[in-house]
Amino acid sequence: MHAIHDSAGLWTLAWRRLRGDRVAMAALAVVAAFLLLLAASASGIVAADWEEEVAVNYAPPAFVAAPAAPAAPGTAIAGGTAPGAPPANEFDPLAGDLRELRATLGQAVAEPAAERAPSLPFGADKWGHDIIKKTIKGGETSVVVGLAAAALAVGLGTLFGAFSGFYGGVVDDFFNWFYSVFTSIPSILMILTVAAVLQQKGVLTIVLILGLTGWTGPYRLIRAEYIKHKAREYVMAADAIGASAWRKMFSHIFPNVSHVALVQVSILVVGFIKAEVILSFLGFGVPVGVVSWGSMLNEAQNELILGKWWQLAAAASAMAVLVTAFSLFADALRDALDPKVK
């Protein structure tokens, strides 16, 4: 007679515990919905046309629009060309080129302005972009940065932690020294310092800044796991069959500590999304022309004084919902994968 039922592995057990937790499943559903929406926006299915100026400047959301419909779209402020053009300068070396450009662009610019909507489901920003599409597009940037930076940070932390914990001795001393150097500088100061030095904006730069400064937390945990695991019998068995150090570290031990890395990724994503928003808000993050939740909040700050609250509300609530769901899920994941902690 064969034993039919396999004993459930770590991941099966964790999934069972997770499924029993209703809050965790709801959070997972919200996170999955966000990720699907952002994947759709990244592949251009939705919100690809967010940069089209579809409405009048600061078009209000449809549910508050009814009373005060603005005057003709053409008269709106900052609609494009200023009303009183300066007198022609006969020495202007660019005059000829500009005239040519205006002639070719003339019709193209004038045309869409005529059919701008007076209101949108959730309003429009200064240039008349649809806020809903803009929020989706901004979320794409913020979440991609968060995920990529968390993957980089945990990757580095795992690599350093594996070497440090597995080899011990001088290697361990060196990485510990490196760790204490990085942790003695507050992370936000470290991020700003690196941003000052790099002097260039871009999504890749933010990912590098956050990833290269955020590896310390995962490092400490992974190192402790490797110290614990390297003396276990299965590692000795691997040693006996002549497995190389690299093989022992990453194909024997790593699967047994990978749950720690996964939990760290989910915790760091939350922190990095928040950090990206602050960096972009300050202007050290995404370049001009790329929209993120941070750059939306930056615009919204001035709009609020004018009473245009919808961009702030959209970016803030989208971020709050995603981050709440993500952190609830991260907590549940930690409890499910590491039941001892409870």
Place this chain on the structure above:
Amino acid sequence: MAPTLLGVVLLVFVLFNWVGGDPAYILAGKMSDAASIENIRRQLGVDQPWYVQLGIFLKQIATFDFGQSWATGEAVSDIITSRLGPSLTVLVPLTVLETVLGIALALAVAFVRGSLTDRAVMLACTVGMSISILVYIIVFQYWLAYKAGLFPVQGWGAGLLENLRFAALPILIGLAVSLAPTLRLYRSFVLDEVGQDYVRTARAKGLPERRVMWVHVLRNAAIPIITHVMASLPAMLIGAFLLERFFGIPGIGREVILAVERSDFPVIKAITVYVAVATMVFNLLTDLLYQAVDPRVQLK
């Protein structure tokens, strides 16, 4: 401590001297010629070999003389000393209030652990932590200061009392933002202690629950709480930069942002090194405090 400090110095040196590119191009601005760049390089000592430059940097740290700010020409040491006061005006009340409220609420929540109230408070904390600090600042500043006029919108004066009036709203916002994570953390510290044997003993000998919580449990939960408060103090000096920027408070945090915006390397270098030193000193102080709180702890 010494090797760590050396490491911080090396890290800052490498960041600014190799990763950062040639500072002469930043200083000379857009309209520069070879002669003026050469001149600036000689003045900064950038044309020297790297070990001479490292020597200059070490001498700057030892003598507290980082030269002048590239942007304003003010001495860097003057900038730091004059920005410290405003930062502390916000941070000292904020830290005291946060710690006291955090401990009181954590004990209260731990008292009813597992109940609906406990879970509701924890959920509220998670939601509160998920809203960006930017949103708190923008909304509070708009409603409480600009619309309702309860606080000054921004500004900074000369006297301490006047400044406390300006600091009131930043402190309130800082409290709203930091209380949720603090409460969650302190609650877990308290819950670690509640299951211990000495708590059962205290209850068994008939002590009221209030005394068990406030005297027996608090004394034992104090160690991780002290670690947390002490470790976060130096970081808070920088961490309040958003509050300082929005409310026009001339503190250290705002200075860092300004320096990053203007590529003012001497200021950033000086602040990074000193904050790292402060972090290490505070870690040492934490160890000394342990001994005062817990007589079992022995420092070797």
